[in-house]
Amino acid sequence: MKPQTINQENKAAPCRSLLCPSAQPEMAGSMVLGVIAGKDSNARLSYLEQPIPVTDALLKLAHPVEPTQLLRFAAHCEENHCIHYNGKDCTLATRLVQILPAVTEALPPCKIRSECRWFQQEHKAACMRCPQVITSLENPTAEMARAALPSAVG
Numbered sequence: 001m002k003p004q005t006i007n008q009e010n011k012a013a014p015c016r017s018l019l020c021p022s023a024q025p026e027m028a029g030s031m032v033l034g035v036i037a038g039k040d041s042n043a044r045l046s047y048l049e050q051p052i053p054v055t056d057a058l059l060k061l062a063h064p065v066e067p068t069q070l071l072r073f074a075a076h077c078e079e080n081h082c083i084h085y086n087g088k089d090c091t092l093a094t095r096l097v098q099i100l101p102a103v104t105e106a107l108p109p110c111k112i113r114s115e116c117r118w119f120q121q122e123h124k125a126a127c128m129r130c131p132q133v134i135t136s137l138e139n140p141t142a143e144m145a146r147a148a149l150p151s152a153v154g
């Protein structure tokens with residue numbers, strides 16, 4: 001479930017104050033949020049005690065798979081440059097909460113909460129679903145595929 005950059009040259013510059021917690025490693029300010037353990041619908045994110053900045057050497061460790069299949073990255077939300085942003089909210093966060101089941105009762109031990117767009121928007125409901133999110137879905141469940149689709153929820 002990844003941010004999808006769109007070409008909108010005349011849009012305002014993205015706000016740098018909030019973080020996208022399912023970002024691409026090449027996005028501005030990208031850092032490793034956690035490591036994914038398990039596969040497909042059983043995959044869960046282990047949050048790092050402290051997010052670490054992305055480096056080329058770190059990304060090479062994932063070879064031959066995509067880094068986004070092993071790691072989750074957080075980076076500056078690209079707002080109007082992302083297809084999931086509707087001018088006010090991250091619609092991906094909305095769909096995650098509406099479509100996916102909660103996978104934890106407790107707040108995950110996540111260090112970006114004060115800057116996380118999903119948390120700011122959907123609060124604890126986003127955190128209860130967050131550990132199951134993989135940015136690059138290889139074999140998504142039907143629910144995950146729906147949640148990832150920008151057109152799935154108005």
Ligand code: SF4
Binds near residue numbers: 108
């Ligand atoms: S656990 Fe909550 S605060 Fe942390 S990245 Fe996920 S949604 Fe954001």
